[in-house]
Amino acid sequence: MVGDPGIAVTSVVRAPGSFTARTVAGVRSETVRSANLSTILRELHFRGPASRSELVARTGLTRSAIGALVGELVKAGFVDEQRASSDGSPGRPSPVAAPLAERNVTVGVDVAVDSLGVAAIGLGGNVLHSIRVDRPRARIDVDATIDDIVAMVRDVERLLAPECRIFGVGVSVVGLVNRTDNTVAIAPNLGWRDVAFGTRLHHALGWRTEVVVSNDADLAALAELRRGVAAGVRDVLYVWGEVGVGGGLISRGEPITGAAGFAGEIGHLPVNPDGRPCRCGAVGCWETEIGEGTLLERGGRSPEGGRDAVDALLADAEAGVDAAVEALRAQARWLGIGLAGLINVMNPSMVVLGGLLGRVFPFERDDVAAEIEARAIESSRRGVRVVTSGLRGDAPLVGAGELAFEAVLADPMGALTNVTSRR
């Protein structure tokens, strides 16, 4: 049969900012069919509703193959297909396929320094429901954290449609995470070390669906790449700074994970090796110069003052108070020094500043630019834009939901066997 999706063609994943470019080996048509379903669902998830003609153009699959594959996705409840009104061009109007957001969700969880967030993310990427609760900064008990998360997830779950299916849970943690076993290796700001967070939350939720855990900066970068200012950009340096500083490095549209998933610890670049002691045990790491504590201390405030103290410092700076202005200038100098080094190493076309660093950047733009001008090689600095995150504090939460969508996007039909239903 011409256009049988089973033997149509190979799958090429070209979703903008896709985190997994996959190739398909082997000779079995079942594999190819599954890969083609994956390709179409990715297109709809990342780029929104599309007509059959658009899907033909984007995927290289034949029109009849697209028809059969979309039909399968409709039957499986992933996609809704509606007949489009004619756009005036000759021929039959092409039906438009759209992801069914309310029926297919993942849950994103954000374990931050001073808050917990939980959200339901629909297929297509919209945040359907979201809760965030503040917590005091402290060494926080793992069990208590898990109890709080489970309660928040139940609250979100009640808001979901009755026919909704939950495909997975993604967790962002402010710490180093081993992606191979979803363990938190170390989270200095929470006082955690070697915590099997993924497994423990999985048991506490009692769901069949998978729980995947990753680092907050990596997930913020993922969100930015898929849903934010960096959508479609191939070489991105994402710098996420709050108390500590982490990074997400994107090369050719894919994340640099490193050998064990620990890449991106840009907060621990030694920029001032005889400088301040760092929580990591070293001296003069970048985050000792640009982290929240040092900013507050330079501004004459308690380094433990947190978000409120930062707000007060920024208000002072707007009012022209010297101590605040100077604190921001000092931070700007070191921010620019580190960015210049990373621009030399990575040659990104975009640098995205998130978290605290996104908030302070409007005050620091000129000083940061001056350091980059002085220290980054011309060839690389010519081609780079420095911007702030549009997603702000919710970037790790959105990224966690996106991470949990990976499995269903990779194998939509396989994911159906491992789903948690509302009823």
Place this chain on the structure above:
Amino acid sequence: MVGDPGIAVTSVVRAPGSFTARTVAGVRSETVRSANLSTILRELHFRGPASRSELVARTGLTRSAIGALVGELVKAGFVDEQRASSDGSPGRPSPVAAPLAERNVTVGVDVAVDSLGVAAIGLGGNVLHSIRVDRPRARIDVDATIDDIVAMVRDVERLLAPECRIFGVGVSVVGLVNRTDNTVAIAPNLGWRDVAFGTRLHHALGWRTEVVVSNDADLAALAELRRGVAAGVRDVLYVWGEVGVGGGLISRGEPITGAAGFAGEIGHLPVNPDGRPCRCGAVGCWETEIGEGTLLERGGRSPEGGRDAVDALLADAEAGVDAAVEALRAQARWLGIGLAGLINVMNPSMVVLGGLLGRVFPFERDDVAAEIEARAIESSRRGVRVVTSGLRGDAPLVGAGELAFEAVLADPMGALTNVTSRR
């Protein structure tokens, strides 16, 4: 026809350390056939001679497809196929295909700070013939350099077999290279700026074959990844240091090029922002602390002393002369500081030190390890090995030859239309 290579399967490139993982889109069988020829030639080039059975196992192609494809490569002069003696296993012995090195070559050129190198590299990766001539360090005229290279290439060409075909020329330059147009953006040690080196050498040689130009550290990393200690390693940090310091970053088996090919300028990480002025115009770049000039100066010698002065310094250090020992210790400290930072950023499983840094490392091992221990996060430093390059000074030359093989490996039959023959 069963096993027709035209419709067999998709191509999946899995050569260890392959620099281009390619996916194949589209529905035309000609594309698939070409991709499958490419897959087999890559296997033979990177992993050496293989029997048909081995090729079946490695590529996922059917036995009859392999037979037809190898037959095409034999006919086109890329491959020789010999009947293997039986290995004692049941059934017919499987013929062994081997790359024809003497008949299919590329030319590698190395424009270094103090020498020029030219080599002929055979299909399969062996250096067939190689010449190197020393030059004084100075601002060197581009035309004179091109004249010297052309003369050296003619000398190498005379040594090639009469039936030999030259598929391309790869050039390594100690400078920043724009890979999109083979232009040297800036080479401070040669005094070059915005030199269209690829185009000019192409005209001077008068060959139809392409001339591709890249940075010496990037090409040294490529050679190390394909033919050296890093063969098969997926996350590698290659540090190439002589007068300046450059790097090749490998993530998941592929190079991090950055948006315009300028990534890897790790010599310009700011490690000591109030330190020594750098040739790049900034202050305190990593190469100002670990480059050859500073090593010599710390050892009480002229920073312009070059390779001979370094040899003398190392001899002094072996004899226990204080100034030399202290100079190496100071270099070791800064080498460790920068490596720790890059290990935090990249989480590599292997760090390869090449050039001067490879030569000094045996003297500096303990001090470098101590800095990494103190400054790299435990999760990343646990999984990393620091080793020295086995290819030594010829790594950029070998890498240049490998770079020139890219086009023929990507499309063997297409490359035949653009070849330079000895006769």
